[in-house]
Amino acid sequence: EIVLTQSPATLSLSPGERATLSCRASQSISSYLAWYQQKPGQAPRLLIYDASNRANGIPARFSGSGSGTDFTLTISSLEPEDFAVYYCQQRSDWPRTFGQGTKLEIK
Amino acid sequence: EVQLVESGGGLVRPGGSLILSCAASGFTFNSFAMSWVRQAPGKGLDWVSSIMNGGGSTNYADSVKGRFTISRDNSKNTLYLQMNSLRVEDTAIYYCATGGWSGPNEYWGQGTLVTVSS
Numbered sequence: 001e002i003v004l005t006q007s008p009a010t011l012s013l014s015p016g017e018r019a020t021l022s023c024r025a026s027q028s029i030s031s032y033l034a035w036y037q038q039k040p041g042q043a044p045r046l047l048i049y050d051a052s053n054r055a056n057g058i059p060a061r062f063s064g065s066g067s068g069t070d071f072t073l074t075i076s077s078l079e080p081e082d083f084a085v086y087y088c089q090q091r092s093d094w095p096r097t098f099g100q101g102t103k104l105e106i107k
Numbered sequence: 108e109v110q111l112v113e114s115g116g117g118l119v120r121p122g123g124s125l126i127l128s129c130a131a132s133g134f135t136f137n138s139f140a141m142s143w144v145r146q147a148p149g150k151g152l153d154w155v156s157s158i159m160n161g162g163g164s165t166n167y168a169d170s171v172k173g174r175f176t177i178s179r180d181n182s183k184n185t186l187y188l189q190m191n192s193l194r195v196e197d198t199a200i201y202y203c204a205t206g207g208w209s210g211p212n213e214y215w216g217q218g219t220l221v222t223v224s225s
Contacts, residue, residue, distance in 0.1 A: 034211040036152070043202055043215040044144075044152060055213065087152050089211070094166045096142075096154040096207060 002026055004088050006099035012107040019075040021102045023088035028068045032092040035064055035073045038101075039084045047086075048073060080106075109133040109214045111203050116219030123193050123223070129186040129203030129216055137161070137181040142207030143188050145199035146218075153199070156188065157207040164208075171197075193223045 003026040013019055023033065031051040036044040046055040048064035051071060061076040075082055083106050088099040115127040129141070143155040156167045156177040165177050176189040186203050200220050204212035 036212075038152075043217055044212075045215070046211055046213050049211040049213075055211075089152070089154075091207065091209075091211065095168050096157065096166075098152040098154065101151045 001095055002029060002090050002093055002097050004090060004097055004099035006086075006088060006102045008102060009100070010103045010105060012105050013078055014107045015078050015080055017078050019073075019078055019082070019104060021073040021075075021086055021104070023066075023071040023073070023099050025069045025071075025090060025092075029090045029092035031067045032090055033064075033066070033071050034089045034091070035062075036087045036089065037082075037084050038087065044087065075104075078104075109205070111205070111214060111216035113201065113203050113216045113219035116201065116221045118222045118224065119193055120225055121193060121195055121223055124189070124191045125193065125221060127188040127190065127201055127203075127219060127221070129188075131184045131186065131203075131205075134205070134214075136179075136184040139205045140208035140210075141177075141179060141186045142204045142212055143177060143186075144202045144204055144212065144215075145197075145221075146202070147196075147199045150199075154207070155201070158186070159208055190221070193221075195223050197221060198223045 035048040038044045052064045110132045112130045142157040158177045174192045178187045200218040202218045205214045
């Protein structure tokens with residue numbers, strides 16, 4: 001099973017700051033990585049697929065990069081609505097696996 | 108507008124069974140793979156199962172293999188999850204989502220809560 005490790009577990013930043021979230025895979029997954037945002041009481045929302053492609057309707061301040069085993073989600077300038085939990089997920093192999101999540105909180 | 112509406116959750120005793128449904132609309136259901144993903148209270152996301160668009164191929168997490176069965180009725184635009192031999196650790200919100208086979212889980216329902224408790 002491919003293990004995805006997200007860091008940090010919690011990230012405390014202020015609106016307007018830049019956020020950098022990391023996801024590391026236990027083996028190469030090419031570019032088959034997605035990022036999701038989840039707010040309390042809501043379903044996850046797809047942000048980025050195949051490492052660097054923004055999903056429909058996702059603002060340009062969200063960007064993804066990486067390939068192989070190391071991936072990054074960057075939020076260029078945080079808006080109040082961006083504070084949430086972020087998960088990465090791989091679709092390179094079965095079983096599909098998620099990272100444990102990074103909580104982005106307001107400082 | 109894509110809509111996914113799960114139903115069938117509830118309270119069930121350990122060892123019991125439950126069938127979840129996911130009614131889909133707003134897209135060509137028979138063109139998309141579908142998935143179930145769950146989330147235990149206060150925990151992260153946990154992939155459960157996926158099925159190809161035609162229903163001919165399926166995959167399961169080891170934790171549910173042999174107990175859960177994913178299926179779909181393309182004539183009714185509905186996805187199912189038959190859950191047998193339920194355990195306390197199966198307690199979670201169960202989400203249905205599009206994709207998960209050759210693409211990401213793009214659209215998600217709001218989830219249905221399954222509680223396994225004596």
